[in-house]
Amino acid sequence: MTHTNQIVIDKVRKSRIDSTDFDNLTFGKTFSDHMLECTWKNGSWGDVEIKPYGPIMVEPSCKVFHYGQAIFEGMKAFKDDQDDVFLFRPADNWIRFNASAKRLAMPEVPEEIFMDGLKKLVELDKDWVRKGDGQSLYLRPFMIASENGVAAAPSTEYKFMVVMSPARAYYRGEVxxxxxxxxxxxxxxxxxxxxxxxxxxxxxxxxxxxxxxxxxxxxxxxxxxxxxxxxxxxxxxxxxxxxxxxxxxxxxxxxxxxxxxxxxxxxxxxxxxxxxxxxxxxxxxxxxxxxxxxxxxxxxxxxxxxxxxxxxxxxxxxxxxxxxxxxxxxxxxxxxxxxxxxxxxxxxxxxxx
Incomplete structure (x- = not known):
């Protein structure tokens, strides 16, 4: 486990990439090796953690289940013929994410957490970004109310997370x-x-x-x-x-x-x-x-x-x-x-x- 610039990285022991059928993907059902998590508590954000993709532990009284404080973004990473990886207008997603957070009485995510964390996560899983038209890695930043309790009020704790899914065309056939x-x-x-x-x-x-x-x-x-x-x-x-x-x-x-x-x-x-x-x-x-x-x-x-x-x-x-x-x-x-x-x-x- 390494710690750099408040980004804690815990790498998977073995990647799942070799067992993934990239030619037969269902949109949003397959996820890359790692995910990002950062917790807001006591009025401030903690360290960014990048860890193996997997379940998170929440209680039945977690406020997101009861009052719907949940927002998300959709972004993509692309790979060119030289194996370089690019994001498309990520700052616009960060700005819109915070506009959504403000409207739902949720804390805004600082740029360095959103952007630096996102870049590090994509860099770690860049092999999941495949080359070719229609191929991409779909990024899903999201935030949920994570305080336990059923009182009808904004949460006092939140989780900001990012998961990533290799993707091909969203719509196939005529629409x-x-x-x-x-x-x-x-x-x-x-x-x-x-x-x-x-x-x-x-x-x-x-x-x-x-x-x-x-x-x-x-x-x-x-x-x-x-x-x-x-x-x-x-x-x-x-x-x-x-x-x-x-x-x-x-x-x-x-x-x-x-x-x-x-x-x-x-x-x-x-x-x-x-x-x-x-x-x-x-x-x-x-x-x-x-x-x-x-x-x-x-x-x-x-x-x-x-x-x-x-x-x-x-x-x-x-x-x-x-x-x-x-x-x-x-x-x-x-x-x-x-x-x-x-x-x-x-x-x-x-x-x-």
Missing amino acids: RVVIATSYSRAADGGVGYAKAAGNYAASFYPNNLALEEGFQQIIWTDAASHEYLEEAGTMNIFVRIGDKLLTSPHNDRILNGVTRRSVIQLAKDMGIEVEERRVSINEINEAARAGELKEMFGSGTAAVIVPIKGYKHLEFVHELPTMEHSYAERFKKELNDIQYNRTEDPHQWRVKI
Whole structure:
């Protein structure tokens, strides 16, 4: 066991990597050798511990089970052809993680704990980052309330942790969506902009209903009227009408996606007109009927860019045309080229491990 710069490292005796089938991965089910843990107690953070991946010990009265103080982030590490490993815009995830923490009355994680711990963890398990398109190591930083007790109040203890999972494509096959007209993901003044665990739990039931109809995702609309586009359960949404790209503005109901912001910047770099504004479902339907709706696609860390092949709104069902040299295809290629260190990085999004 070694101790350097308040990072305590306990390495595994034998790696599990040789017994891992990287060609047949189920997203989020296989984990690398090590994990990170850091505890907040008595008003301060302790040492960062990197240890073998495994169970953690908590009591049934642990507050995360009773009051839902739990947040997370999603990030990826990529490997280039020279075996160098890179993170993609990790500081943005740290900033958003702390915005989520603040909204849920949880302590913010200092930059040196988040960033230095993350880099050391990825460096230790860099062999789990595989080369090639679609290959990555998915990083899941998260924090939970770890105090024991069932009094309805914020916890006095928290665990910040990171686990890592080798990943391939999140969505395989064609993706079709249903536009929400009754259930809502978030409301004004709520926690929609935070990566709070409860946001996802509340979406599972309506998403199951969509799956029963043959759709893979829900596009959420505003809770007040269900008239305006918001986001999907695991993705921000973009719509192409004519040659113009539209996406809903960031607000307290919509997650401020790192991939979303990257797509907007890439669109501007390519000279594509992009508007961040409220997009009505009627506008989308009218464009579809007029043949002006060219593309819909989602963006997110796990999904990267996912073309949407069709959608349903009430009784209206529409199939999107097949586009050569689509925006979705161009953005995905440009993002991947930056992430895998195949091209210049003008915005300095890559961080080398």
